[in-house]
Amino acid sequence: MTADNGAGGEGRLVAGILAHALERPGDEALVCGDNRLDWQGFRAAVLGAAKALETFIAGGTGRVALAGSSSAELAIAYLAIIAAGGCAVPLPVSAHPDALSGMIADCVPDLIIAHADVAPTLGAAGGVPVLPLVPGAGMPQALKAPRGLDAPRDCPPEADFNIIYSSGTTGRAKGIVHSHAMRYRQAARSLFGLGRASTMLLATPLYSNTTLVSFLPAMTAGGKVVLMRKFDARTFLELSQRERVTHAMLVPVQYRRIMELPDFDSFDLSSYKLKSCTSAPFPAWLKADVLKRWPG
Numbered sequence: 425m426t427a428d429n430g431a432g433g434e435g436r437l438v439a440g441i442l443a444h445a446l447e448r449p450g451d452e453a454l455v456c457g458d459n460r461l462d463w464q465g466f467r468a469a470v471l472g473a474a475k476a477l478e479t480f481i482a483g484g485t486g487r488v489a490l491a492g493s494s495s496a497e498l499a500i501a502y503l504a505i506i507a508a509g510g511c512a513v514p515l516p517v518s519a520h521p522d523a524l525s526g527m528i529a530d531c532v533p534d535l536i537i538a539h540a541d542v543a544p545t546l547g548a549a550g551g552v553p554v555l556p557l558v559p560g561a562g563m564p565q566a567l568k569a570p571r572g573l574d575a576p577r578d579c580p581p582e583a584d585f586n587i588i589y590s591s592g593t594t595g596r597a598k599g600i601v602h603s604h605a606m607r608y609r610q611a612a613r614s615l616f617g618l619g620r621a622s623t624m625l626l627a628t629p630l631y632s633n634t635t636l637v638s639f640l641p642a643m644t645a646g647g648k649v650v651l652m653r654k655f656d657a658r659t660f661l662e663l664s665q666r667e668r669v670t671h672a673m674l675v676p677v678q679y680r681r682i683m684e685l686p687d688f689d690s691f692d693l694s695s696y697k698l699k700s701c702t703s704a705p706f707p708a709w710l711k712a713d714v715l716k717r718w719p720g
Contacts, residue, residue, distance in 0.1 A: 433608065434581035434604055434605045434608045434609070435578055435579045435580055435581045435583065435604045435605070435608070436576070436578055436579075437506075437585070437604065437607055437608045437611055437640070437644065438470070438506050438507045438576040439507075439575055439576045439578070440644060441503070441640075441643045441644055442463075442466075442467045442470060442471070442575075442576065444463050444620075444643075444646040445463035445464050445466065445467035448463055448646070449462060449463055449464035450462050450463070450464065451463055451620075451646075451648075452648045453465075453466040453643070453648060453649070454466055454496055454499060454500075454648070454649050454651070455648065455649070455650045455651070455667065456494065456495055456496040456499070456559075456560075456650070456651040456652075456653065457495075457496075457559075457560050457653060458560060459496040459560055461496060466500070468572060469500045469504075469563055470500055470503045470504045470507055470572075471504075471507060471572030471573045471574075471575070471576070472504075472563070472567070472568050472569045472571075472572035473500055473501060473504035473507075473563055473567040473568070473569075473572075474504040474505075474507035474508040474572065474573045474576065474577075475508070475569035475571065475572045475573045476566060476567045476568065476569040477504055477505060477508040477510065477535070477567070478508050478509075478573075480534050480535040480553075481505075481508060481509070481510045481534045481535070484534035485511075485531075485532050485533065485534055486509065486510045486511055486534070486584075487510060487511045487512075487513050487531050487532065487533045487534060487584075488501075488505045488510050488511070488512060488513065488533055488534060488535045488536070488537060489513040489514075489515050489527075489528065489531060489533040489535070489536040489537070489552075490502060490505075490512060490513065490514045490515060490536075490537050490538075490630065490631070491515045491517050491524075491536055491537070491538035491539065491542045491543070491546060491554075492517060492538060492539030492542050492557075492559070492629075492630070492631075493517065493539070493629040493630065493631075493653055493654065494626070494628075494629055494630045494635070494651045494652065494653050495539065495557075495559035495560065495630075495651070495653060496559075496560075496651065497557045497558075497559060497560075497561075497562065497563055497564075498537070498539070498557070498559070498630050499630060499639070499649075499651060500563060501537045501557075501563075501567065502514065502586075502630065504567070506579075506585060506586070507573065507576035507577060508573070508576075508577060509577035509579055510534075511584040511585065511586060511587060512585070512586040512587075513527075513531045513533055513586065513587045513589075513599075514586070514588065514629075514630055514631035514636075515527055515528070515536075515631060516589055516597075516629075516631045516632075517539075517542050517545075517629075518629075519589075519597065521545060521546075521547065523596075523597055524545075524546065525547065525549075525550065526596060526597065527589050527597055527599070528546075528549055528550050528552060529550050530599055533552055534552070534553075535552065535553050535554075535555060536549055536552050536553070536554045536555065537555050537557060537567075538554055538555070538556055538557070539556070539557065539558075539559055540556040540557065540558045540559075543556040555567070559653060579604050580604070581603065581604050581605035581608070582603050582604070582605060583603065583604050584601050584602075584603060584604075585602050585603055585604045585606070585607045586601075586602050586607070586636070587599045587600065587601050587602070588600045588602065588631070588633050588636070589631075600633075610637065610640070610641070611640040611641045611643075611644040612641075613641065616641065616671065616698055616700075617671075617697055617698060618641055618642055618644075618645035618647055618671065619645050619646065619647065620645065620646040620647060621647070621670070622642060622645060622647030622648070622670045622671055622697070623647060623648045623649075623650060623667050623668060623669045623670050623671070623695075624638055624639070624642035624647055624648070624649050624650065624669070624670070624671045624672065624673075625650045625652070625660070625663055625664060625667065625669040625671070625672045626638055626639060626649065626650070626651050626652065626672070626673060627652040627655040627660055627672075627674060627678060628655070628673070628674075630651075634673055634675065634702050634703055635673070637673070638671070638673040638700070642671065647670075647671075648667075650663055650667050650669065655678055657678070657681040657682045657684075657685055658685060660678075660682060661682065661685065661688070661691045661693070662691075664691065664693055664695075664696070665691050665692050665693065668695040669693075669695060669696065670695055670696060670697040670698070670720070671696075671697060671698050671699070671700075672696070672699050672700070673699075673700045673701075673702065674699065674700070674701060675701065675702060675703045675704055676701060676703075676704050676705065676706050676707065676710065677704070679701060679706070679710055679714055680710055683710065683713050683714060683717070683718075688717065689717060693718055693719050693720070694719050695720075696718065696719045696720025697720045698720055699714070699718065699720060
């Protein structure tokens with residue numbers, strides 16, 4: 425693998441994302457709670473963490489697991505793993521501890537980066553080192569290299585980008601491997617009208633593919649991503665109004681809770697361009713209500 429200075433393509437998705445920092449360093453890239461990162465700061469954090477991660481994955485499997493819901497730090501770590509030439513493995517921390525142990529044993533990561541409140545639940549983690557981080561407190565010192573990579577590593581299109589574990593509803597959870605080529609083609613599509621003026625609000629955990637299929641395209645397009653650490657219907661509407669959100673991805677039960685708020689119609693949602701729904705059947709009556717009362 426070599427350092428890539430180009431602007432995206434199969435095997436260079438993260439390079440394409442971080443290239444926005446070279447053109448618009450002061451524009452906002454990522455928001456989560458009180459954390460607000462511009463593109464310059466975001467790029468520096470990703471490349472700094474990527475450099476630090478090279479030490480952990482050298483001579484190993486190249487896989488690094490992530491254990492947590494959502495945070496700016498976890499999103500940075502996700503991209504940093506890939507920028508270092510590794511494969512990110514977001515673990516569904518809502519799973520039973522025995523199931524999580526099975527996933528760790530299955531993917532054999534070189535390191536687990538975990539939210540501090542999740543780290544104790546991982547037990548011995550199969551002997552894998554666990555690096556805790558505190559959401560909202562910035563990247564841990566171990567992921568701050570004195571000098572970051574100059575650019576993300578260039579990987580073959582067929583190389584593993586990430587592994588997403590299924591819910592295991594039919595038995596043992598299975599790791600679904602996504603290649604660099606697959607993720608690039610998915611992120612580079614122009615189906616959803618994403619651009620530099622877009623703001624994507626995500627209220628599902630980072631370990632869910634529901635989140636990643638929206639997070640990566642929004643960042644590839646140069647838009648701003650707003651992450652919620654935990655979904656709350658009222659907070660979602662407050663963020664939508666304050667951040668002038670244009671795009672969102674939700675599951676049906678979230679739409680239902682939002683639409684049931686008595687003062688839903690008092691929020692200014694006129695900035696919305698497109699909303700998506702996934703993961704479960706969307707009742708016709710609920711969809712009709714969303715279409716009637718929610719712009720975009």
